[in-house]
Amino acid sequence: MNGSLRVHGATLRVCGATLHHEVRGEGPPLLLIPGGTGGAASLEAVAADLAAEYTVVTYDPRGLGRSPLDDPEAEQRVAEHADDALRLLDLLAPGEPARVFGSSSGAIVALHLLTAHQERLERVVAHEPPVVEVLPDAAVHRALVARVRETFRTEGLMPAMAVFAAGLSKDGEQADRKDGESADRKDGEPANPPSEPPEPPEPPEPAELRLAQQAAARPEQTMAGLPFFVGRIVPGFMSYVPDVDRLAALSDRLVLAAGQDSRGELPYRPAAYLAERFGAELVHFPGGHTGLTTHPVAFAELLRKILRA
Template identity: 40%
Template sequence: MVGTTGFLDVPGARLRYEVRGDGPPLVLLHGNTGDGDVFQFVAAPLAQRYTVITYDARGNSRSALTVNNPGPQPVRERADDALAIIDALTDEPPFVFGNSGGAITALDLLSRYPDRVRLVIAHEPPMFTVLPAAADHAAFFADVHATFLREGTDAAFQKFGAGIGIPAQNRSAEPTQLPPAIGEMRARMHANLPFFLGNEMLDVVGYQPDVPALAKSADRLIFGIGADSRAFRPALPALEFAPTINAELVEFPGDHAGYLGSAEPFVTTLLNVLAARSITQ
């Protein structure tokens, strides 16, 4: 299903968005290096019941920055972008699903603007500051950043991917080896890597959640993990943190990006979660 596309100007960037379907609003937030097209296999079935809103985060793919030398990208800026998209495209608080870095954005959005969100599903947010070995995780990502500055994108991404559990074939496949729709997106994701490694990564993985704010909204917060990725680094914060604020934890089919590799069962699980919360809220 092809949706309606448009652009929204926000401070420092021009965000490219897409709207599909009809029904209660559902905002899908992609992870770092991605863009709205990572949800291409789940957007159509979701749009049969919801108004599905996707967009490219600032500085990624088709959402160009409008400032020079942007520097580190704070999480709160991406959350403010999400709020701007919500305010521009819907009159009611949406359901929000965020994956990886997008889950961090969703958590910050819920923390600071709880009245503008109906429900947040945070799938494997990489907020490693909540883990007992937080210092070790911080050291790993600092080393990845240093590798990027010293050796460049490819060396840093290989180290990053190996450390978080990205299969080797997904760290090396060229876009020409992939189906056209995936290949085009993969090429854009590769082009987004320097911005992620140099400007976004440390702020995302160093995110300090507002625990009291999230605990206050725990009845509208669900953490997700992938059935095939629960032993890898990105799933650990959700497993650790959800019980501390009595938030629900749901296992989704597939891995860290189950909406790509396990799209059909992933959609089924997500629809079931949304339907259950639609009844109880």
């Protein structure tokens, strides 16, 4: 990591928002799209490492951190966030094909950017995009999003985060299916009793909350973004339906990735499903869903190799 590289911070006016972005390094253009609430701060370590050979742009997505919305109540759409990313690419390298990395909700943005503006992209790395609508059991996860939204409305932030965390975890996914099976039974119809009562699971830790906690820079900013994330990003992004046929046609420039510690968790499954459908390798990065903050050096090393390929 080269900590001596100068970081240039600036703002960019886009439709309905002002984007704070940071540029570091020299070389081919590379846009890093953050997930969760971490914004540019969550990518600082990886960006500083990659800036030794790329011109790296990071930013706070609209509505988060230092990128205020003109209308704080505006609903969030993936296509609008992808247009923001395109505007940053046009500012960074007008007309030049670029490399893009996105994580989590940022990976959803990267997928849409590829399908809508493939001529501007040389390679896209999508790390655990939670595009649950591509999964065979999408209805289960659609119900999860509805529960998160309703819990946030009626009970507040932390209960909604607990519901969200349970749905993302290995145990939570099984519980969601059991809930669905219970709903399908007729009134009074008994469930098959387990041979032994199951031990209550440990309360899972929300992946995106971990991201907020682990971002060493500006922790107040990341925590402050949680209401916006739960109330606007989760329902707006997890209901997004990607153009799978278009992605398949562009799979030669798409790298689908997941955390090596994420197997069995919900954010892992869409990337694995799409990679299998496209006949492509699923690349495993160190750590779990938030590996870029927990293992930044190893994460950047592998990302560099992928971008060079």
